[in-house]
Amino acid sequence: MSFFEEWVELDLNPILSFSSSSKILYSNSEAQFLLNRIKPKELFDLALAYAPKTFGASTSYIDLTIKNYTFYAISVKYENDEEIHMKLYKSAMVKKESKLNIKNINTTNIFTLVDLSISTSKIKKNINFIKNYDPSIPEFKLDASSFIKSLNQVIESFSNSQNITCSILLKIGEYIKIDGKKYSLISVEIASNEKADFSAINIKENNSFILSLDDYKATLDLPLII
Secondary structure, three states: OOHHHHHHHHOOOOEEEEEOOOOEEEEOHHHHHHHOOOOHHHHHHHHHHOOOOOOEEEEEEEEEEEOOEEEEEEEEEEOOOOEEEEEEEEOOEOOOOOOOOOOOOEEEOHHHHHHHHHHHHHHHOOOEEEEEEOOOOOOEEEOHHHHHHHHHHHHHOOOOOOEEEEEEEEEEEEEEEEOOEEEEEEEEEEEOOOOOOOOOOOOOOOOOOEEEEOOOEEEEEEEOOO
């Protein structure tokens, strides 16, 4: 891998290349995170919408929200009819539709809560859980009761799956602003190769976390409040 290829791969902004039939020819690491939340065809259509009218490159300033990502600009380039390239410029702050409720929060071990929810699920179903935890994450403040109730609902949505991956990770380069102060985000991801059924999930809007649901993955993002 050349210096420039490695530099693109490390870019914190999603960079993608498509064929004329919307097939992904290249996506850097950040784009792959985005592709876990949105279908490739939607991004291809976005590239076409902002493409220049003639061969060359064009940058447009936008206010675009995709799931919990916000983008302030998009660059699209093409030199022939076979390939089109796109770069989305990510805002540093995650946008949230409603204000997070952080009134009833206490310092808690997130790993203990997730393990408790997994143990509860194992009593009901014979599911193999694969854990992917970042041990460097410290204890932080959250509404434990609300979180574990919601997490139980999320895991229950994957009850027809044989294998479920539970990840607890620090989101790099993403923040949320609460009462004028920026906080990093801890992400709890529940994923499976089997499609989930989220129809029974009933989570109030003024919660202490951000919930994102896709066909094969649910993500609960929590502010890292120490």
